[in-house]
Amino acid sequence: MSVRPTRSLGALFALTAVSAVLVAGCTSNTAPAPSTSSAAAAAGSTAAAATGSSAAPASGEPVVIGFSAPAADHGWMGAITKAAVAEAAKYPEVELRQAEATNDVNLQISQIETFINDGVDAIVLLPFDGAALTEVATKAMDAGIPVINVDREFTSPLAARATVLGDNYGMGVSAGSYICSQVGDKPDAVIAEVAGIDSLPLTQDRSKGFADALSDCGLSVTNRVAADFTVQGGETATSNLLQAAPKIDALWNHDDDQGVGVLAAIENAGRSELLVVGGAGSKNMMDLIQGGDSVVKATVIYPSTQAADGIKLARLIVQNANLGDLQSAGVPRTIQLFAPVVTAENVAEYLPNAFES
Known part of the structure; x- marks a missing residue:
């Protein structure tokens, strides 16, 4: 690509x-x-x-x-x-x-x-x-x-x-910029977002940074849901999102802890057409990135x-x-x-400081 x-x-x-x-x-x-x-x-x-x-x-x-x-x-x-x-x-x-x-x-x-x-x-x-x-x-x-x-x-x-x-705003910018680098050549790309708690300024900052970065390559969020930073909340919100969007090119999940539920929903729905970017930098997500056989292709560090x-x-x-x-x-x-993007190319550098979800 x-x-x-x-x-x-x-x-x-x-x-x-x-x-x-x-x-x-x-x-x-x-x-x-x-x-x-x-x-x-x-x-x-x-x-x-x-x-x-x-x-x-x-x-x-x-x-x-x-x-x-x-x-x-x-x-x-x-x-x-x-x-x-x-x-x-x-x-x-x-x-x-x-x-x-x-x-x-x-x-x-x-x-x-x-x-x-x-x-x-x-x-x-x-x-x-x-x-x-x-x-x-x-x-x-x-x-x-x-x-x-x-x-x-x-x-x-x-x-x-x-x-x-x-850097919450920077997390969104990093996630959006990475997605632009992967699917920015598709003007009709469907971009999804699983946010955290919408009432929190940190969630608002992350979403704004994400939208700003996507707009730089002509994309925007097509489907968005908010969870609550928990595994259960992530699974429920993502299940609803997947039902509303039969095809997704890329999805950013704000938080790797709730990401455990996000991935469970994706697996349960049998969806594999999308690439997923995580948020915060858990070892769980980095292991999936390093393994190379998951829909998770990157995560953004929140130290x-x-x-x-x-x-x-x-x-x-x-x-x-x-x-x-x-x-x-x-x-x-x-x-x-800083909120760097972790991919298969640099995951070994960040694994030592990764946390367990």
Whole structure:
């Protein structure tokens, strides 16, 4: 099948060339620079991506990091916590105080208050609800404890010293650009989309990026359904979609966990004419890509290493260290990780950091 380059795909490759990515499993430790623990002094650079390829000292002053994240009721979330714990274990001077994973907002707030009372050196926080945790995170910052906000943003810039984010819009762009490269020479190609929860901004961002990238090669989404990031929801939504669309050229599923259900629906319907692109980067999907005999041809990474990067940044901030390869001093205020496409050609590179759905 001919490959039709698009401006969106080219832009993504250009971004890869000029931006380095701070992904815990793919970069080494970083080199030193100044930091601050107060919100007012936290102003600094915003980086679409950054790297830590220069080695920092193997150890430094002791660092006590409080870590809190939602319950691991999702493969990606489980991988988030596992990677954070593994990252902290790399540094003999780091003591990680891990709060019990919870989806109870009030319990998570009390966990952060405990960290504040205990006087930890830094807090890495993936909030169940960013808005609900903003006030207590600001309280920590006011107490001189730098907060590293992971994935779900607070509603105030004063609540975090640094923020590590995935790129939801970029996921959609990557998925759409890949599909353009595969079927963009078919002006009547039928494109389907299985989204996550439609009310969430992250789902809206993913869908917008997907639509924008498809429009660059003259395509658009023909059939779309929303699931709920669960296996059962993915199977039900996809079954409905397949009944409505007797022929599909390409389908993007936003989430690899719900993708288990998506693939079950496709198998049950006996459909094999379509190519499937996943989302997030699970080992399950990568194994299918590597095997080469599945409808799954690619997945788009949404890094499950974000909290691990948060641990790395917390250590650097407390130890007055800097990210390597940056001319500017200080750890950036915002780091947004790239959303690369994993295919049979590069899957071996990404498998080590893949999570189990």
